[in-house]
Amino acid sequence: MLKMTKMLIAFLLIVSVGGCGKKAKTPNEDNLNPTETPQSQETAQPTAEPEETPASNNDGNEGDIVMEVPDLTSLDSINLIVNKQRPLGEDYEPADLVKPDVPLAKSSVTMRQEAAEAMKIMFDAAKEDGISLMIGSGYRSYDYQKTLYNNYVARDGEEEANRYSAKPGQSEHQTGLAADLSGTSGNCYLKGCFKDTDEGVWLKENAWKYGFILRYPEGKEEITGYIFEPWHYRYFGTEEAQKIFESGLTVEEYYNLQD
Template sequence: MNRSSKMKARRRRTLFFAVVIIAVLIVGFLVTKYEDTTAQAPEGTVAPPKATDAAAPAETDKPGEAGKPSNGSGGERAVIAQPESIAVLVNKQNMLPDDYKPSDLVYPDVPFLFKDKIDKRKMRSEAAGALEEMFDGAKADGIRLAGVSAYRSHTTQKSLFDGYVKKDGLEKAMTYSAYPGTSEHETGLAIDVSGSDGKCAATDCFAGTPEAEWLAGHAAEYGFIIRYPQGQESITGYKYEPWHLRYVGKEIASDIASRGITLEEYFDAVPVNN
C-alpha cells in the first residue's frame, strides 16, 4: 500500500471513531432527559398546598359549630353549620353566616308595643305559634304581655351594635348588645317581652314585675327559656335579661328549666368568658 492510501485509511478510521463518540454522547443525553421526565409527578396528581394557602372552614353537624374565622378582637368564632336548627346555639363564640335569613318568618298574632308590621314583629313559624299559645296562657292567668322586639336582620343588628359602641365603647357594649351575627334576634327564635303597658320594656326594672315572674315560671311550658339568667354572666356572656326569651322547643326548655342551667351548659359548651 502506498503512502497516499495509508493516509486515506487513517482518516476513515478517525472519522469512524468520531462518529461513534458523537453517537454515544447523543444517546447519553437522551437517556438522561428521559429519566428526568419520568421523575416528575404523574399526570392527575396535585402538588401539596403552599404554606400560605388557606383551607376552607370545616363544617360539623352540631348546631353551633363549624369553621373558626377570627372575630377581629383576638379570639375566634365558629360559623354555625346549621343555622336553621331550632336548637341552634348562638352566642359570642358561635355566629350565624352573614347572609343567613330564616325562610319561614311570619307575624305572630300577639300584641306588640307598636302597631307597624315590620321585621322586628316577625318570628319563625314554629316559634310564633308557641308565642301565641304562651300569650294566651298568660292572659288566662291575668297577665297581659306584649312584644317589644323579635327578628332583626344582620344589617339592623350591625347598625344597632355600632351605635352602642359609639355611645358606650366596645367593652361595655359587648355586655348588653351582640356583635353582628351573634345575636339571637337574627335567628327569628328570640323575642323581648314586656307587660302590655310597656313600662320597663327591655330594661332592668322589668325584673321582679308580675310579668317577669310569670315568664320565669311558665315560659318553659311553651318551649321558651329565659336565655340570660341571673348570675350566669360568666357563662352566657350577658347580664341578666328577664325579658329576653328564646324558643328552643318544649323538650329542651323543660330540661333546662328543671336543671336550672343555661343553653351553653345544656350543650356542654365552653363558657363564653373563658
C-alpha cells in the same frame, strides 16, 4: 345515588320555602365555625348535613343516663345555638319568618313560624292568668343588629356595649327564635326592673311550659357572655325547654358548650 337524592331533597326544600314570598337562604354550617371567615351564601353547600346526634343507649343497662342532644348546629334547627363563639353569617335569614298573632310593639316584628305559634299559645295562657304580654323585638337581620351595636358602642364604648349587645352575627335574634318581651304597658322594657313586674315574674315561672327559656339568667354573665336579661326569651321547643329549665343550668352549661 344517596348524595344525589339528598341534593334533590335539599333543592326541593329550598324551592318550597322560596314560594312563601321570602328569599330562601341556603344553610351554611361553616358560618357557625368561629375560626373560619363566614362565607357568602353563593358558596354555601346545600347538602351540608347536621352532625349526628348521639343516639340513646339501647344496650339494656338500666340506670345509664344518656342525654339525647338535639341538633344544635343546623341553621333550620329550632335548637340552633348562637352565641359569641357560634356566630351566624351575614346573609343568614330564616326562611319561615311570620308575624306572630300577638300584641307587638311594632308591626314589623317577625319570628320563625314554630316560635311565633308557641308565642301565641303562651300569650293566651298568660292572659288567662291576667297577664298581658307584648313582643318588643323578634327577628333581627345582621344589618339591623350592626346598626344597633354600632349605636350602643358610640354611646357606651365597646367594652360596655359587649356586655349587653351582641355584635352582628352573634345575636340570637338573627335566628328568629328569640324575642324581647314586656307587658303591653311597656313598663321596664329592656330594663332590669322587668324582673319584678307581674309579666317578668309570670314568664320566669311559666315560659318553659311553652318552649321558651330565659336565655341570660342573673349571675351567669361569665358563662353566657351577657348581663342578666329578664326580658329575653329563646324558643327551644317544649320538650327541650323543660329539660333545660329543670336542670337550672344555662344553655351553654346544659349542652356543655363551654371551652
